[in-house]
Amino acid sequence: MVRDLRDLPRVVWVLAAGRLVSSASAFLMLFLVLYLTGPRGLGVVPAGVIAGSNGVGALLGNLTGGRFGDRHGHRRVLLLTASVVGVLTALIPWQPVWLLAVTMPITGYLGAVASLGQGALAALAVPPGSRRSSVAVSRAASNAGFVIGPPLGALLATRGYDTLFVLDGVLTLVLRHVTSRFLPDEAPVTRAEGAPTGLWRAVRGDRSLLLLLAGVVLVDLVYRQLYSTLPLHLRDHGQPLALYTMLVAIGSGLILALEIPAALWLRDRPAIPVIATGYALVAMGFVIFGLTWLGVAVGAVVAMVVLTAGEILYKTTATAHVLDAAPTHLVGQYQGLYTGAATSGTMLSAPLGGIVYAASPGLLWPLCGVVAGTGAVLALAAGRVARGSVAADATRSGGLPGPGRGAATAAAGEAAPAREAR
Numbered sequence: 001m002v003r004d005l006r007d008l009p010r011v012v013w014v015l016a017a018g019r020l021v022s023s024a025s026a027f028l029m030l031f032l033v034l035y036l037t038g039p040r041g042l043g044v045v046p047a048g049v050i051a052g053s054n055g056v057g058a059l060l061g062n063l064t065g066g067r068f069g070d071r072h073g074h075r076r077v078l079l080l081t082a083s084v085v086g087v088l089t090a091l092i093p094w095q096p097v098w099l100l101a102v103t104m105p106i107t108g109y110l111g112a113v114a115s116l117g118q119g120a121l122a123a124l125a126v127p128p129g130s131r132r133s134s135v136a137v138s139r140a141a142s143n144a145g146f147v148i149g150p151p152l153g154a155l156l157a158t159r160g161y162d163t164l165f166v167l168d169g170v171l172t173l174v175l176r177h178v179t180s181r182f183l184p185d186e187a188p189v190t191r192a193e194g195a196p197t198g199l200w201r202a203v204r205g206d207r208s209l210l211l212l213l214a215g216v217v218l219v220d221l222v223y224r225q226l227y228s229t230l231p232l233h234l235r236d237h238g239q240p241l242a243l244y245t246m247l248v249a250i251g252s253g254l255i256l257a258l259e260i261p262a263a264l265w266l267r268d269r270p271a272i273p274v275i276a277t278g279y280a281l282v283a284m285g286f287v288i289f290g291l292t293w294l295g296v297a298v299g300a301v302v303a304m305v306v307l308t309a310g311e312i313l314y315k316t317t318a319t320a321h322v323l324d325a326a327p328t329h330l331v332g333q334y335q336g337l338y339t340g341a342a343t344s345g346t347m348l349s350a351p352l353g354g355i356v357y358a359a360s361p362g363l364l365w366p367l368c369g370v371v372a373g374t375g376a377v378l379a380l381a382a383g384r385v386a387r388g389s390v391a392a393d394a395t396r397s398g399g400l401p402g403p404g405r406g407a408a409t410a411a412a413g414e415a416a417p418a419r420e421a422r
Contacts, residue, residue, distance in 0.1 A: 011125045012134045014182040015118050016141040018175055023145025025171045027153045027164040028054070028089055028107070035161040040097060050101050055346060057105035061112025062340040066332030067199070069117045074124070074332060075183045078117030081110040082176040090169025093162040116339070120332040121183065123323045131320040136263035139316060143255050199333040208386040209325055212275070213341045215378035216318060219279050221352065222286055222372040223311070224345030226251075229353040229364060230300075233289065236361065237296040247300055251308045259312045266313075271321035272383030276376045278314025282307045283372035290365025318342070 032054065036047035069077040088107045095103060119138065126134045156164050203209060231244050266274055285307025291299050319338060326334035356364045 007130075008134055008137065009125045011183060012122045012137060014179060015122045016137045018179050019118065019138055020141040020145045021171060021175050023142045024148040024152065025168050026145070026149055027156075027168045028092075030150060030153050031157060031161060031164055032104075035092075035165075036097075036100075039161055042097065050097075050104050053101065053105040054108035057108025058112040059340060059343065059347065060105075061109040062116065062336045062343065064336070065109065065113035066116045066120070066330075066334070066336030068113060069120050069332040070329055074117040074120040075180075078114050078121065078183075079176055079180050081114040081117070082172055085111050085114060086169045086172030086176060088169070089172060090166050092165040092169075112336075112339075116332050116336050119323075119335050119339075123331055123335065124328070128324040130267070131323050132263045132267050132316055133260070135320045135323075136260045136316045139319075140256060140260055143252055143259075147252050147256070199330055199337065202327060202330060203337065206325065208382040209322070211378045211382035211385060212318070212322070213338065215279060215375035215382070216314075216338070216341050217344050218375035218378070219282055219314070219372050220342055220345035221349050222345070222368045222375075223282060223307070224349030225286065225353045225364070225368060228350040229357045230289065232357060233361065233364075234296065234300065237292070239296055239300075243297055243300065247304045250301065250304050251311075254305065254308045255312060259316060262312050263316050266317070270383075271317050271324075272379060272386070274317045275314045275321070276379040276383070278310040278312070278317070279372055279376035279379055281310025281313065283310075283369045283376060285310060286365055286368035286372060288365075289368075290362060315342075 032051045033047050036042045036050060037044060040047075042050075085107055088103050088110075092100065122134050122138055123131055153164060156167065226248075230247075231241075234244050235241075285303045285305075288294070288299055288303035288306060294302065319335075319342075322334055322338040323331060353364065356367060
């Protein structure tokens with residue numbers, strides 16, 4: 001049982017360090033459109049299509065790439081995909097535009113598969129019921145990297161975009177080499193007797209997980225309005241760009257300062273109520289954005305603090321509890337499924353939010369509250385379904401835990417002995 005950060009195995013810290021470096025050097029994501037419309041001379045539309053194809057590849061990688069690690073070993077897949085991504089990124093300055101249109105979705109796909117491998121290795125290094133701490137450390141490393149990366153990239157861009165992409169690719173290859181020396185060899189993963197053979201069969205049989213995934217799609221659809229309609233809202237109310245950047249900094253700072261302590265403090269709490277509370281706080285925060293009687297600037301700061309508190313509660317807890325629900329031979333695929341659901345807003349939020357904002361700007365924020373609030377209701381329903389499954393299992397087995405109740409127990413967050421310890 002992981003009681004504090006000192007109990008985390010070394011591999012978790014190695015992988016977290018890798019996420020810090022890779023996030024800080026993720027210049028491809030930040031500067032690709034500027035590069036294509038600048039030195040490469042493309043119009044905004046074709047540049048957007050090429051850059052967007054990288055995002056589509058990443059989404060598909062999250063949804064389908066976990067099976068490679070589950071079948072062939074997460075260490076092996078991580079090292080292979082990281083090598084290819086590093087080479088493709090470093091060679092961007094020498095790729096013609098037509099080739100970039102081919103390699104960008106491949107780079108996005110393989111990058112997502114590598115990220116899933118990192119997450120699966122960290123999850124499998126920690127026993128079920130103790131994964132919130134490892135997830136929190138990983139997220140903190142990623143957030144710290146994204147705080148460092150943009151200003152570092154802007155500084156390096158003065159030497160030319162080619163330098164950025166070469167450095168990004170070379171660092172990926174160096175990181176792959178260094179990390180490989182610390183990752184343990186994996187024993188072959190075998191399917192437990194009676195466990196489902198594939199991802200979709202396992203998921204279809206877990207109504208609690210399906211409800212939770214639907215809830216996180218709704219919440220992420222709302223959460224991503226931070227990066228699409230919120231800056232429009234602030235601009236249209238006469239607020240300076242500095243306010244928006246300050247809000248992003250406030251959110252990042254709170255996450256870095258509080259997410260790990262919150263994960264340790266709540267590690268023994270049932271998962272579903274924590275997740276549902278986080279969803280509800282996100283809903284409340286977005287409603288507050290629309291309360292202009294508070295003053296737009298003051299209201300925006302209050303809203304950001306409230307919704308960031310919700311993010312701190314739900315993101316680590318939900319990621320860990322889905323990993324806990326996964327059969328050992330499906331950890332990578334479960335993580336990919338959750339990551340795909342939890343990042344679905346990157347494709348849907350801007351167009352849907354833009355349509356609502358264009359039709360009625362004042363309607364967007366209460367509607368966001370309703371949508372994220374529905375996610376909270378679905379999370380609570382997931383908990384009720386899971387408790388019902390546990391109770392039915394116990395009845396069938398004469399009051400003893402049934403052999404197939406792991407997913408329901410993890411979703412309910414109540415029956416695992418490690419979590420009940422106070």
